[in-house]
Amino acid sequence: xxxxxxxxxxxxxxxxxxxxxxxxxxxxxxxxDQVSFSVKQGHVHCLLGENGAGxxxxxxxxxxxxRPDAGRIYFKGREVAFSSPRDAIRMGIGMVHxxxxxxxxxxAVENIIVGEESTGALLNLQAEKKKIQALCEQYGIVxxxxxxxxxxxxxxxxxxxxxxxxxxxxxxxxxxEPTAVLTPQEVQSLFSIIGKMVIDGISVxxxxxxxxxxxxxxxxxxxxxxxxxxxxxxxxGNTKASLARLLVGRDFDFNVHKEKIDFGPPALEIKGLTVLxxxxxxxxxxxxxxxxxxxxxxxxxxxxxGQAELFETLVGVRKAEKGKIRFAGVEILKESTHNPEAIASxxxxxxxxxxxxxxxxxxxxxxxxxxLGLQDSPSYxxxxxxxxxxxxxxxxxxxxxxxxxxxxxxxxxxxLSGGNLxxxxxxxxxxxxxxxxxxxxxxxxxxxxxxYYVYSRFLELLRNGAGILMISEDLDEIFNISDRIAVIYxxxxxxxxxxxxxxxxxxxxxxxxxxxxxxx
Amino acid sequence: xxxxFLQADMLISIFASAVRMGTIVLFAALGELIVERSGVLNLSxxxxxxTGALAGFLVGYFSESLWLGVVSAALAGMLISxxxxxxxxxxxxxxxxxxxxxxIFAAGLTFFIYRTVFPDVGSQGTPNLVPFSAxxxxxxxxxxxxxxxxxxxxAMAYIALFMVLIIWFYLYRTKSGLILRTIGENxxxxxxxxxxxxxxxxxxxxxxxxxxxxxxxxxxxxxxGVFVADITAGRGWLAIAIVIFGDWKPGRILWAALFxxxxxxxxxQVQALGIKLPFQLFLAMPYIMTVIAVFxxxxxxxxxxxxxxxxxxx
Ligand SMILES: Nc1ncnc2c1ncn2[C@@H]1O[C@H](COP(=O)(O)OP(=O)(O)O)[C@@H](O)[C@H]1O
Ligand SMILES: [Mg+2]
Numbered sequence: 166x167x168x169x170x171x172x173x174x175x176x177x178x179x180x181x182x183x184x185x186x187x188x189x190x191x192x193x194x195x196x197x198d199q200v201s202f203s204v205k206q207g208h209v210h211c212l213l214g215e216n217g218a219g220x221x222x223x224x225x226x227x228x229x230x231x232r233p234d235a236g237r238i239y240f241k242g243r244e245v246a247f248s249s250p251r252d253a254i255r256m257g258i259g260m261v262h263x264x265x266x267x268x269x270x271x272x273a274v275e276n277i278i279v280g281e282e283s284t285g286a287l288l289n290l291q292a293e294k295k296k297i298q299a300l301c302e303q304y305g306i307v308x309x310x311x312x313x314x315x316x317x318x319x320x321x322x323x324x325x326x327x328x329x330x331x332x333x334x335x336x337x338x339x340x341x342e343p344t345a346v347l348t349p350q351e352v353q354s355l356f357s358i359i360g361k362m363v364i365d366g367i368s369v370x371x372x373x374x375x376x377x378x379x380x381x382x383x384x385x386x387x388x389x390x391x392x393x394x395x396x397x398x399x400x401x402g403n404t405k406a407s408l409a410r411l412l413v414g415r416d417f418d419f420n421v422h423k424e425k426i427d428f429g430p431p432a433l434e435i436k437g438l439t440v441l442x443x444x445x446x447x448x449x450x451x452x453x454x455x456x457x458x459x460x461x462x463x464x465x466x467x468x469x470x471g472q473a474e475l476f477e478t479l480v481g482v483r484k485a486e487k488g489k490i491r492f493a494g495v496e497i498l499k500e501s502t503h504n505p506e507a508i509a510s511x512x513x514x515x516x517x518x519x520x521x522x523x524x525x526x527x528x529x530x531x532x533x534x535x536x537l538g539l540q541d542s543p544s545y546x547x548x549x550x551x552x553x554x555x556x557x558x559x560x561x562x563x564x565x566x567x568x569x570x571x572x573x574x575x576x577x578x579x580x581l582s583g584g585n586l587x588x589x590x591x592x593x594x595x596x597x598x599x600x601x602x603x604x605x606x607x608x609x610x611x612x613x614x615x616x617y618y619v620y621s622r623f624l625e626l627l628r629n630g631a632g633i634l635m636i637s638e639d640l641d642e643i644f645n646i647s648d649r650i651a652v653i654y655x656x657x658x659x660x661x662x663x664x665x666x667x668x669x670x671x672x673x674x675x676x677x678x679x680x681x682x683x684x685x
Numbered sequence: 686x687x688x689x690f691l692q693a694d695m696l697i698s699i700f701a702s703a704v705r706m707g708t709i710v711l712f713a714a715l716g717e718l719i720v721e722r723s724g725v726l727n728l729s730x731x732x733x734x735x736t737g738a739l740a741g742f743l744v745g746y747f748s749e750s751l752w753l754g755v756v757s758a759a760l761a762g763m764l765i766s767x768x769x770x771x772x773x774x775x776x777x778x779x780x781x782x783x784x785x786x787x788x789i790f791a792a793g794l795t796f797f798i799y800r801t802v803f804p805d806v807g808s809q810g811t812p813n814l815v816p817f818s819a820x821x822x823x824x825x826x827x828x829x830x831x832x833x834x835x836x837x838x839x840a841m842a843y844i845a846l847f848m849v850l851i852i853w854f855y856l857y858r859t860k861s862g863l864i865l866r867t868i869g870e871n872x873x874x875x876x877x878x879x880x881x882x883x884x885x886x887x888x889x890x891x892x893x894x895x896x897x898x899x900x901x902x903x904x905x906x907x908x909x910g911v912f913v914a915d916i917t918a919g920r921g922w923l924a925i926a927i928v929i930f931g932d933w934k935p936g937r938i939l940w941a942a943l944f945x946x947x948x949x950x951x952x953x954q955v956q957a958l959g960i961k962l963p964f965q966l967f968l969a970m971p972y973i974m975t976v977i978a979v980f981x982x983x984x985x986x987x988x989x990x991x992x993x994x995x996x997x998x999x
Contacts, residue, residue, distance in 0.1 A: 230877060251879025266877055268870035269990060279867045280878035284860050 187236030259330030429458030432632030438488030463647030527579030707946025716896025728784035731921025732791030737901025762898020869989030
């Protein structure tokens with residue numbers, strides 16, 4: 166992406182943190198299995214692993230937010246056993262959690278100082294604000310300290326989280342997937358902040374599942390797979406490919422091999438679409454997009470910019486104020502067709518963002534969920550009864566193809582893990598006759614193998630003449646398989662680009678709303 | 686009659702009594718504000734007030750010390766709030782269910798105790814005591830108009846007004862107040878600093894009970910001088926509505942309490958003047974006001990985000 170952050174570690178420094186044989190279980194699930202690794206003083210140490218590998222659990226154990234079942238943790242040369250994060254904070258450990266932990270209506274200053282021991286019983290907000298401003302200057306963070314954090318951008322909220330950790334002057338900072346919600350520019354800013362921390366002597370544990378980030382910033386990397394440490398290796402001397410092999414456990418080809426497909430006429434046409442949020446504010450303003458047959462249109466944008474409402478309008482659960490949506494020769498915003506059933510029967514398949522609440526019925530079995538919405542199709546029913554034999558054989562096949570981890574077709578779907586829930590939905594949706602697929606973050610929570618399997622199914626849909634609208638925050642995903650990229654910001658389309666004629670930085674700028682672009 | 690009604694001194698007396706009526710609910714509303722700011726929805730203010738009203742009356746009656754009555758009312762309100770705290774926070778029973786339990790319990794308990802202590806009520810006349818008299822502040826109470834409006838109330842009214850300042854200062858200027866507000870918005874943010882959510886929420890509920898108890902004592906010791914079943918007559922509910930109408934902010938809650946105190950005072954004046962309106966209307970007044978308050982405050986912009994949600998560590 167861009168230059169490596171220059172970090173000059175002292176080589177023979179003793180480890181600031183050493184974890185030995187740490188085990189943490191949830192019921193029968195072993196989230197961390199005999200994990201051992203150590204972090205050198207003043208280094209950036211990456212924890213790399215796929216979703217569910219146990220990275221967050223490990224971080225929480227180190228931070229005292231979760232208690233390990235077994236194992237030892239040494240910090241600054243002493244064995245520690247934190248019973249609460251307060252102990253960890255006192256010793257100089259800070260953590261930025263995977264999901265924001267902020268009080269929305271309160272400003273950055275209040276969010277940063279709340280519960281800190283250094284403040285007196287009576288607050289001196291002016292003095293605290295000055296102190297935080299000084300920190301911002303020191304690390305080159307630009308942040309409005311007076312507005313409620315809910316009104317800050319996602320990137321700025323991340324700075325608040327980081328300032329929370331820096332405010333107490335940490336020696337070791339744990340960052341749990343801090344880049345997941347950031348634009349490329351913000352990731353770059355974050356990395357330069359990390360660089361400054363390291364110069365100040367802070368050691369950093371950066372959790373990620375993105376290989377290019379590991380290559381970009383870390384000194385060492387520990388790879389976790391299914392709760393176990395695969396290896397700890399120095400970053401220098403490794404490549405993305407060699408790390409990927411450790412991550413996945415076999416050689417892996419990251420390129421999506423797309424054959425040349427001639428795009429057909431539009432499969433989905435959105436014109437001048439205006440949609441309101443539940444609270445009456447504008448979610449989408451005059452949005453126009455085309456998805457042609459045989460192409461993937463990637464819709465990039467930081468979440469909360471209208472993507473959810475667009476998805477809901479397309480599948481027929483949210484009303485539009487203005488505009489037209491045409492697909493399969495039908496104007497679907499009409500009263501008679503704008504409902505989920507009619508739209509699905511016209512050939513629109515969808516993968517929602519919140520799979521468990523919008524895409525599945527928890528109490529139903531895997532096989533029931535796999536044919537949800539298809540129960541009337543002749544393949545699975547005979548008259549008024551269901552053809553369980555056909556359903557079961559379809560389910561078994563889907564379980565195998567998508568490598569769904571389940572005890573079998575009869576297991577209630579609510580017992581599956583996040584990644585496997587997604588696989589159930591995808592298996593169901595791609596089995597339908599599809600003209601348009603609308604997918605929201607299709608690979609979120611999937612491991613690499615499953616992700617590429619999903620992509621290969623997408624390519625098959627394209628070959629059969631379908632068009633795909635893929636909504637995603639993840640620029641890796643967007644650039645990996647899109648033909649064209651549209652950027653949404655604040656409910657507007659900022660521009661539409663051919664994937665070969667645009668780079669990540671440009672898309673990042675549009676995602677941050679920095680440039681308005683004429684679109685046709 | 687209406688001419689009389691509109692006379693200046695009549696108006697002043699209505700406003701003065703608005704302040705008096707307002708302070709009753711003000712105590713309870715400020716207590717509920719602290720409870721709700723911690724993210725707990727306590728709907729048993731009515732029951733806690735009723736308990737305070739009885740305890741205040743009984744102790745005041747037998748000890749012949751009004752202040753001892755006030756202190757007992759506060760303690761009794763706190764004691765009954767322990768039940769709510771245990772149910773709703775420690776055992777994480779649904780907060781509405783916990784509230785209902787306490788309300789029903791308090792209504793039954795107060796009636797039972799009162800009849801046990803005074804078995805002959807009715808035949809012997811209702812036991813009564815001499816309530817707080819107005820504390821006319823020297824010189825200031827002599828000022829025309831303002832004197833009667835602001836400086837001629839009983840001591841509890843001044844305490845209530847002073848509490849607004851204290852609560853405001855606590856919420857916005859102290860470390861503990863900031864923690865409490867944060868717990869109401871996102872308890873995890875505080876949990877991750879190793880601070881006990883349970884401790885804060887239980888303390889908030891106990892404080893709410895104390896304030897509701899005080900509010901109850903203002904009814905029996907500050908104006909009525911007697912206790913009858915259900916003497917709070919919906920003012921506990923009104924206090925909850927005032928918190929909503931006051932958008933969970935101390936200053937606005939003060940104005941809301943005074944506004945509804947004014948309506949309360951107005952209806953009493955109308956009643957006193959013998960203007961013919963069905964008496965059921967007056968009985969319904971606190972409830973009608975509750976509806977109005979919730980309706981006017983329905984935007985709920987200031988509502989704590991975690992309000993009503995038990996905290997479970999993930
Ligand atoms: N509180 C919990 N209760 C039960 N299972 C959990 C809990 N937290 C995490 N897990 C499980 O532990 C495994 C590791 O999760 P996590 O540490 O979040 O992985 P990662 O951060 O690497 O994506 C997952 O299978 C997850 O479902
Ligand atoms: Mg995680």
